Amino acid sequence: EDQVTQSPEALRLQEGESSSLNCSYTVSGLRGLFWYRQDPGKGPEFLFTLYSAGEEKEKERLKATLTKKESFLHITAPKPEDSATYLCAVQAFSGTYKYIFGTGTRLKVLA
């Protein structure tokens, strides 16, 4: 069964304290892996797409990496405004194309 698992469920960091969020997946026919950021009461906002193992993408304090089984979202020197829920999703093909989302990591960065 296709599955996406994110860890940890919640993470509290001090401002400037770097860390990584994990997204592990078991899917057939991976087409792409996506990271989204979701603020309370809002819809998810697209961050990155990764297509193949070894690929990396960066945006400000965020860097996403991909292996054959998992992806990491590295947050370097986070600021309070980075506080949000980070969602991982994969697009897979098994007869039809579909997106499968993880349940997210709730990040809180303390000043």
Place this chain on the structure above:
Amino acid sequence: KAGVTQTPRYLIKTRGQQVTLSCSPISGHRSVSWYQQTPGQGLQFLFEYFSETQRNKGNFPGRFSGRQFSNSRSEMNVSTLELGDSALYLCASCPMGASNTGELFFGEGSRLTVL
């Protein structure tokens, strides 16, 4: 360029009633997907429409239905509401169909509370 617009943003219904939610995708986007988001289950896929045709459907009962109009606007309907239908319903549009890899652009959602 306007983003994905969902209406209404908030609504309260009672068990047994029905509800219709609306979604206007980003101009030029032909694919519209609907998701249900709850604290315990995360985002669960409901269905995807492309050029007025339902192309994919998640594992939800038949009480959940949708449609897409010729201008790509989409509606979803939930009949005979149950308490467990309380959730944030998110609409997402994509510039291409799901057969092409592409990121989803989400609206801010419709928060449904069933009493």
